[in-house]
Amino acid sequence: MSAGHVVDAEPYEPVFTGETMAELERRFAEYPNKQALLLPALWMVQERRGWISESTISEVAAVLGLTPAYVKGVVTFYTMYHTHPVGRHFIQVCTTSPCGLCGAEDTVRALLEHTGCGEVGATSADGRFTVVEVECLGACGFATPVMVGDDFIESVTPEKVPELLARYP
Ligand code: FES
Incomplete structure (x- = not known):
């Protein structure tokens, strides 16, 4: 685990259910394939949860058909994505x-x-x-x-x- 990366303490609640999943699916049509939706999907997570946990990385990977390692590489490359909880x-x-x-x-x-x-x-x-x-x-x-x-x-x-x-x- 990288320094500063926080693992969920609670049972994991998926982000992409209900209306959030429907919103993601509506956007599939705007992109050449669903993997290309990675950055917007991560923004959707951060808007709803405030940060992107290891469990969420696995969820996003499963939803978009990517590997968790690939998603984590993207999350940790961009400083705009938070890998630990931050203030409001x-x-x-x-x-x-x-x-x-x-x-x-x-x-x-x-x-x-x-x-x-x-x-x-x-x-x-x-x-x-x-x-x-x-x-x-x-x-x-x-x-x-x-x-x-x-x-x-x-x-x-x-x-x-x-x-x-x-x-x-
Ligand atoms: S050095 Fe460019 S904004 Fe501060």
Whole structure:
């Protein structure tokens, strides 16, 4: 097992049943074969469960006719997929050199302090936030860029952090 990978503690409840399976099947027609639906299927899992467990990897593999090893390779390649539980609001902060020179580390420190996460990659005790550092977010002229879920926020300074977090209860 890779470091940080969490195995389900509870009996496994499949994701692809009922309406979720019907939604996946409707999308089969949009792709050349069902294996090509791997990335959308993984998004469907993450939207519903918040993260992608080993058991879910096996389920997705069975549903799409792939091997669990192949699915795991894809899940672990893309940093957007979570292989462990994360907070309700997943915060990504660019700390690549240009933003680093403009104070990104100070913004990270303020985020860790005000969210209560304490350290990068950890989730706050109330389950509200997880803060991670990421590579260039493509807004190098607007340090420090931060993503909260799908929201993109530019020019985040330590002073702006409390007001920013208040928008995400
Ligand atoms: S280096 Fe931070 S957005 Fe590009």
